[in-house]
Amino acid sequence: MTIDPGAKQDVEAWTTFTASADIPDWISKAYIDSYRGPRDDSSEATKAAEASWLPASLLTPAMLGAHYRLGRHRAAGESCVAVYRADDPAGFGPALQVVAEHGGMLMDSVTVLLHRLGIAYAAILTPVFDVHRSPTGELLRIEPKAEGTSPHLGEAWMHVALSPAVDHKGLAEVERLLPKVLADVQRVATDATALIATLSELAGEVESNAGGRFSAPDRQDVGELLRWLGDGNFLLLGYQRCRVADGMVYGEGSSGMGVLRGRTGSRPRLTDDDKLLVLAQARVGSYLRYGAYPYAIAVREYVDGSVVEHRFVGLFSVAAMNADVLEIPTISRRVREALAMAESDPSHPGQLLLDVIQTVPRPELFTLSAQRLLTMARAVVDLGSQRQALLFLRADRLQYFVSCLVYMPRDRYTTAVRMQFEDILVREFGGTRLEFTARVSESPWALMHFMVRLPEVGVAGEGAAAPPVDVSEANRIRIQGLLTEAARTWADRLIGAAAAAGSVGQADAMHYAAAFSEAYKQAVTPADAIGDIAVITELTDDSVKLVFSERDEQGVAQLTWFLGGRTASLSQLLPMLQSMGVVVLEERPFSVTRPDGLPVWIYQFKISPHPTIPLAPTVAERAATAHRFAEAVTAIWHGRVEIDRFNELVMRAGLTWQQVVLLRAYAKYLRQAGFPYSQSYIESVLNEHPATVRSLVDLFEALFVPVPSGSASNRDAQAAAAAVAADIDALVSLDTDRILRAFASLVQATLRTNYFVTRQGSARCRDVLALKLNAQLIDELPLPRPRYEIFVYSPRVEGVHLRFGPVARGGLRWSDRRDDFRTEILGLVKAQAVKNAVIVPVGAKGGFVVKRPPLPTGDPAADRDATRAEGVACYQLFISGLLDVTDNVDHATASVNPPPEVVRRDGDDAYLVVAADKGTATFSDIANDVAKSYGFWLGDAFASGGSVGYDHKAMGITARGAWEAVKRHFREIGIDTQTQDFTVVGIGDMSGDVFGNGMLLSKHIRLIAAFDHRHIFLDPNPDAAVSWAERRRMFELPRSSWSDYDRSLISEGGGVYSREQKAIPLSAQVRAVLGIDGSVDGGAAEMAPPNLIRAILRAPVDLLFNGGIGTYIKAESESDADVGDRANDPVRVNANQVRAKVIGEGGNLGVTALGRVEFDLSGGRINTDALDNSAGVDCSDHEVNIKILIDSLVSAGTVKADERTQLLESMTDEVAQLVLADNEDQNDLMGTSRANAASLLPVHAMQIKYLVAERGVNRELEALPSEKEIARRSEAGIGLTSPELATLMAHVKLGLKEEVLATELPDQDVFASRLPRYFPTALRERFTPEIRSHQLRREIVTTMLINDLVDTAGITYAFRIAEDVGVTPIDAVRTYVATDAIFGVGHIWRRIRAANLPIALSDRLTLDTRRLIDRAGRWLLNYRPQPLAVGAEINRFAAMVKALTPRMSEWLRGDDKAIVEKTAAEFASQGVPEDLAYRVSTGLYRYSLLDIIDIADIADIDAAEVADTYFALMDRLGTDGLLTAVSQLPRHDRWHSLARLAIRDDIYGALRSLCFDVLAVGEPGESSEQKIAEWEHLSASRVARARRTLDDIRASGQKDLATLSVAARQIRRMTRTSGRGISG
Known part of the structure; x- marks a missing residue:
């Protein structure tokens, strides 16, 4: 297609396509084919890709129309130019358009102009058309460019799309210059x-x-x-x-x-x-x-x-420019002449000279003579053996420029060198600008040709020549020297500097000259590099070194950071530096490899201190600060120091990084203690008060720097404490005062620290700081506060160990609560303290957190292994920290040895034992290995349950102990779990210790539902025997889960489901057994797993057994936030919603303390987790104490070392029986306590009040009822709940143990005689003497004694005795031991348990026996010298009581005899052995044997005669009825209780006195009745008056406090003597 704009139709066509997007293809193609991008070197493919957008973006109607209008008229030889700005109405600017005659220089010249003006362009389109024009230049016809020659004029229609960034000034220059350029092109x-x-x-x-x-x-x-x-x-x-x-x-x-x-x-x-x-x-x-x-x-x-x-x-x-010099006329002749002149010089072969000449720029050759060529060529050839630059100068004849030819060895040529040459030449010749060409080929030299443009001078005449420039030989040599020096490589200068310094060998210098990067060489001088090499040489793999330069006046210094064998990103390093309080102004990283192959990374930083940090005034102080800074950053790099603003104290307060770590540790502890200020705020306060911080550190060091005896450290500590106090007193801000005072308090409360320990293998040498604290002195701590506390801190691990006594024990937990693990541990230790009431140690608990867990890799197995490995490592560090500050015991001398390099501000403290807990169940051997490395005296008794010890899971001991509680609860409701089927729901799975063992303890368990963190198990109608067998199989299957349960054995409607499922189907059978009706879920056919778990927890079953981890039941009054177990918030239920009859707590914390109380008050049966699962700690305690004994035997040579393990294993079953006996005793105690809880509520209320006032028990923390709640229950006739009784029992035991240990009682034979019974028979039979010298004999004796007392005599015994008689609890303990021995109470109690009686009956027998204990105890305190000589009293009474007891049936008369025989018969009819039934029935009468024996001794009368008289008198007076009535009086408060006691004592006292009176008037040989008759005759008036009053009282039927008081007084009035008759 062609267009003839002169023809009407063609004009219309042109108008059409320029006014619309319908552009003819040949025009589009012409434009597109002419595309040229901004890069000349683009490949064809690239150009094609770049051109693909052209039709849409450039070839617009507006653009073509403008181009057409520009080209409609162009005279011959003329060029048409149009420049469009961005805001041009044409709409396609900025751009320029040209219509000109086609020529080869057109496009190049336009782009040169744009380049000179600094104008970028996006695209150039230069289609060429055959154009027909009129003689006057009017456009007649335009058609595609024909191939070959064309008679028509070829025109280039150029369109240049300019960069949008071009400014108006630039476009104006284009408008001005482009026509001239195009005119030159045209000319x-x-x-x-x-x-x-x-x-x-x-x-x-x-x-x-x-x-x-x-x-x-x-x-x-x-x-x-x-x-x-x-x-x-x-x-x-x-x-x-x-x-x-x-x-x-x-x-x-x-x-x-x-x-x-x-x-x-x-x-x-x-x-x-x-x-x-x-x-x-x-x-x-x-x-x-x-x-x-x-x-x-x-x-x-x-x-x-x-x-x-x-x-x-x-x-x-x-x-x-590249032509052969021998082919260029004129030049070739000169070259040949030069080569001819060189033929006489064999040292310079012609070809070599010719090669040099060929390198000379061709324009330069025109100016050189043959001789000059030869001279230059020879000089260049000689350059090969010289490490220098060679310069040839030529000034332009018009002095426009200086031509500088520079040859240099090829290996010396770099861009940097060339640029230095440019600077030198421009400077030396005063040039204005410079052009260069460089030629680097395979020849040994490189050539650079510089054209230095000289400045124009004001000489008349256009283009006048400038003054001569100095290109003399002298100046050439001088400038050549400058170039040579510049051409000297960094390597040359490094080798020279190494030779001058003498500290780096030439071989190393040459290595580093090649090894250092160009960036390094540009940044570091060779002289400074010598110092760097010295540092690099000293590095080892994974080592670090920091080197400082002296600061300038602004405080800016250069810090060079060297890393050996390990790289780091700047994002890693910058926070480390910034934490030190510096501003990083510049950073440059480099790397180099040492001759031995070790990679080294070098980081240069320009740093300045934060504006608020003053500069040290002297060079020495600045050097010291730099040294501390470098050491601190090094420690940060190695992970020994955390990254936070505490590190600023290195510069602000002049501290070492170790001192900073100390303060950080105290701050971390404060945060764990619930301190209300954030760490960042604490950091700010400390940084704002550097002097006070320095004083705090001085105080700490004065207290704990190990110094020789007799030093002035105490005086120094007092002065430091005074300085700290003065600094704090001067503060204005309350917040600042509280923070700094808290730090001072912590320092003063610190008892020991491993801060100064340097022993290899210690935790301190592994950056673990241990602080042993007196928690009682730390006001910021919440209650309760332990007796001892050790806080362990390091960047890798933090942990705390809380102990409530010198001999304390508890597990170490791997906590995941990094921010409040102490709160978690404190909550656990409260339960542990209660749990440990049954064992030798009091409560303790520890926990640690892993602060730097490994990053996940995506491989679950690998991640699990890595996490465990880090957990083990942190566990080891934590334990090492504890042992660093713990005393040891010398086996040979039994003396206590303080830890080395540790200042002790407390007494001996060598008993530290640990146990497994959540996350550390398999770590016992690990802990024992750590203890072994310390030579710790407990050996593998340090952590029970290791490979040499008692495997709790294999023994099933924890579950078996919990099952004792379950059995007791069910016996109370008439169910025998071992013979009768019962329904169960559970928490746990069969691979677990507690749940797995627990669900195998009865073959009558019908487990209808269970869940753990993975699955939900449903079996609505299980066969007890079949399901037991399957559970057994799963228990024995390693790492089993509910998914391994044989589905074919599950009853209809059941199944195993993942907790990950969105919904779980509910069969009719499941809905029925779980008690799910339409009101729960509207009758839906499925439930979400959390809702189903809640239904399981609320199921109407016999037993809910918890063997898992987590808190699932709370009180209605508690929120989920109160519980603190966020993971189980979706499944937790309120206790009053639980429909199970019994909850067995094999696991810890399954129910909140308030939840237990609520469940009990709602009719359920529950103890506490501390009581139910105490068998585990009891077993561990036996293991520890047995190992201490055996290890002492091994040390003494009594037992061979290789017998130790076998001996331990042989006693496993008996240890289990000893432990379970403790559980049975406690559960029987709980049963009897529940039985009379309502009647004893006033006593319990007084006892709680005493514990709160005297022992610091916190009602709220311990979930004990308030006085208001007790009053409410009293009105409702409700006593303490079982959980409350369990808590009360624990605190009673703990308090009594503490008081007994503070006396000499455990050392007395009468008490210590029970010590061997703690150990298995194998040890008792062989090593009784050694048992009596056990390291913990006092603690074991005390534990056994208090367990016996409370379990036998009851929770309130010691309290009531002390309150009633006005004595101490220790006196109560003495009386119990005496009573037990005198009356054989323990034997009776064991026979009651062995008889396997109905629970109500056994409880009645037990409670009747306790009445004997109560009354006998009071009698001993009232009638025997105090403090009670227990052994003597036992010797005085025990044999006589034993001798007299069988004759009780002879002496009892009348109603008394009838009551005893009736009661004994009732007992016997229910299965009680007859002798036991009679022994219990006569218990309160046997109590009177104490009076009888005492009267016989005082009156010197046969005890049998006294006994007959005593009981005859009792029958005659009818005192038993009165005593029974007294026992039925209420105990509303302390005063009612004391009144009851007074009446009873009056009656018994009167009876004792009357017996003296009767015996005094009787004659030998008379019967008791005769003696009483004679006494009545002699005392007729008194007796008559008393009888009348007593008869009136009996006739009235009123037996309240008033009438009984009168009755007691009337009996007393019958007497003639006081009747106390205390014998000695």
Whole structure:
């Protein structure tokens, strides 16, 4: 298609396609095919890709229309130009458009102009069309460019899309200059043929001018040269014939062609009289073609006596610049001459010289003579053996520029060197700018050609020459020296610096010269690098070194950080530095490899201190600060120090990083204690008060620096404490005061620390800090506060160990509560303290957190192993920290040895034992290995349950202990769990210790549902026997889960489901057994797992057995947040919603304390987790104490070391029986306590009040009822709940144990005689003497004693005795031991349990026996010398009581005898052995044997006679009825209880006195009745009055406090003696 704009239809076509998007394909293709991007080196594919967007973005109707309008009229030789700005209405700017005659230089010249002006472009479109124009330039026809020649004019229609960033000024310059450039392009194109012809013609004239002044060879060379130039080697841009006169040339205007057309004026001449041809370069660069500075070739000619200078202007072609020198006319002759001159010098082969000459830029060769060429070539050849630069200078004859040729060894050439050369040359010659070319080939040298442009000077005349420039030999040599020095490589200077320093060998210097990166070489001088090498040499793998430079006046210093064998990112390093209180201004990383292959990373930082940190005033102080800074950052890098603002104290307070760690540890402890201030606020306060911080550290060091005995450390500590106090008193801010005072309090409360321990293998040497604290002195701690506390801190692990007594025990937990693990441990230790009431140690608990867990890899198995490995490592560090500050015991001497390098501010403290807990169940051997490494005296008794010890899971001991509680609860409701089927729901799975063992303890368990963290198990109608067998299989299957349960054995409607399921189907059977009705879920056929678990917890079953982890039941009054177990919030239920009859707590914390109380008050049966699962700790306690004994035997040689393990294992079953006996005793105690809880509520209330006031028990923390709640229950006739009784029992035991241990009682034989019974038979039979010298004999005796007392005599016994009689609890303990021995109470109690009686009956027998204990105890306190000589009293009474007891049936009479026989018969009828039934029935009568024996001793009468008289008198007076009535009086409060006691004591006292009176009047041989009759006769009036009153009382039937008081008084009035008769 062609378009003829002159034709009507073509005009319409043009208008159409320029007004719409319907552009003819051939036009689009022409534009697209001409596309040129901004990068000339783009591949065709790249260009095609870049051009793909053109039709849509550039070829718009507006753009084409504008181009058309620009080209509608163009006169011949004219170029049309249009510039469009961004805001041009055309809408496609910024852009420029050109319509010009097609020529090769058009596009290049336009792009050169844009480049010179700094204007970027996005695309150039230059389609070429065949155009028909009228003589006046009007566009007639336009059509595609024809192939080959065309008679029509070829026009380039150029469109340049410019960068949007171009400014108006730049576009204005384009508008100004582009027409001139295009005009030059047009002139060159127009005159191209004439220029070639002129050059050729001049060549002929030069050759033929035989009469000229120049030799034929010269004329021949010039002629050939001109032809060579015209043969495509020189792009002719212009020509002008010039007349030479007065040293100037004057152009003949008419002769000008190309760019010189029309040029006039004078210019300096180029040629001399003796120069036929001269080559020069223009001062100003051309815009044509590639924009280089054009060369001027001047040829001198003498014509008719005048001198003519022919000037050609142009550019050498690429081919010319690379042409062989032997093929270039003129030059070739000079080269050959030079080579000929060199033939006599064999040291410089011609070919080598020629190779050098070939490197010289061709324009330079025109200026060099043969001799000069030879000299240069020889110098370059010699350069190969010289490590220097070689400079050749040439000044332009017009002084426009200086040509600088520089040769240098190729291996020395770098861009950096070249740029240094540029700077030197421009500076030395005063240049304004510089162009260069560089040539680096396979030859041994590199060539750089610099053209230094000289400044223009104000010399008259256009283009006048400048003053001469100094290119003398002297100046050349001087500048060459500068270049040589610059060309010296960094490596050269490093080797030189190494030789001068002498600290780095040449081989190492050469290695590092090559190994250091260019970036390093640019940043570091060789002299400084020598220092770096010295540091690098000392590095080891994974080592670090920091080097400081002296700070400048602004405090800016350079810190160089060296890392050996390990790299780091700046994002890792910067926070470390910033935590030190510095601002990082600049950072530069480098790396290098040592000769031995160790990679080293070097990081240079420019740093300045934070503006608020003052600079140290002296050099020495700054050096010390830098040293501390470097050590601190090194410690941070190695992970020994955490990254936070505490590190600023290194500079602010002048602390070492170790001292900073100490303060950070105290802060971490405060946060764990619930301190209300954030760590960041604490950091700010400490940083704002550096002097006080320094005083705190001084105080700490004064207290704990190990010093020789008799030193002044105490005085120093007092002074430091005073300084701290003064600093704090001066503070204004309350918050600041509280924070700093808290730190001072912690320092003063610190008892021991491993801060100064240096022993290898210690925790301290592994960056673990241990602080043993007196918690009672720390006001910031919540209640309860332990007696001892050790806080362990390191960047890797933190932990705390709380102990409530010198002999304490509890597990170590791997906690996941990093922010409040102490709160978690404190909650656990409260339960542990209660749990430990049954064992020797009091409560303790520890826990630690892993602070740097391994990053997940995506491989679950690998991640699990990595996490466990880190947990084990942190566990080991934690235990090491505890042992660092714990005393040891010498086995040989039993003496206590303090830990080395530890100052003790407390007494001996050597008992530290641990146990397994959550997360550490399998860590016992690990703990024992740590203890072994310390030589700790407990050996593997340090952590029970290890590979040599008692495996709790294999023994099932914890579950078996919990099952005793379950059995007891069910016996109370008439169910025998071992013979009757019962329904169960559970928490746990069969792989677990407690749940797995627990669910195998009865073959009558019908487990209808269970869940753990993975699955939900449902079996709505299980076969007890079949399901038991399957559970057994799963228990024995390693790492089993509910998913392993044989589905074929599950009853209809059941199944095993993942807790990950969205919903679980509910069968009718499951809904029925779980008690789910439509009111729960609207009768839905499925439930979400959390809802189903809640239904399981609320199921109407017999037993809910908890063997898992987590808190699932709370009180209605509690929120989930109160519980503190977020993971189980979705499944937790309220206790009053639980419909199970019994809850068995094999696991810890399954029910909250308040939840237990609520469940009990709602009719359920529950104890506490501490009581139910105490068998585990009891077993561990036996293991520890047995191991202590056996280890002492091994040390003494009594037992061989290889017998130890076998001996321990042989006692496993008996240890279990000993432990379970404790559980049975406690559960029986709980049963009897529940039985009379309501009647004893007033006593319990008083006892709780006493514990709160005297022992610091917190009602709220212990979930004991308030006084208001007790009053409510009293009105409702409700006593303490079972959980409350369990808690009360524990505190009673703990209190009594503490009081007994503070006395000499455990050392007395009468108490210590029970010690061997603690140990298995194998040890008792062989090693009784050794048992009596056990390291913990006092604690074991005390534990056994108090367990016996409370379990037998009851929770309130000691309290009531002490309150009633006005004695101490220790006196109560003495009386219990005496009573037990005198009356054989323990034997009776054991027989009651062994009889396997109905629970109500056994409880009644037990409670009746306790009445004997109560009354006998009071009697001993009232009638025997105090403090009670227990052994003597036992000797006095026990044998006699034993002898008299069988004759009780002889002495009892009347109603008394009838009551005993009736009661005994009732007992016997229910299965009680007859002798036991009679023994219990006569218990309160046997109590009177104490009076009888005492009366017999005082009156010196046979005890049998006294007994007969005593009981006859009792029958005669009817005192038993009165005593029974007294027992039925209520105990509303303390005063009612004391009144009851007083009446009873009055009656018994009167009976004792009357017995004295009766015996005094009787005669030998008389019967008791005769004696009583005689006494009545002698005391008729008194007796009559008393009888009348007593008869009136009996007749009234009123037996309240008043009437019984009167009755007791009347009996007393019958007496003639006091009756106390205390014998000694």
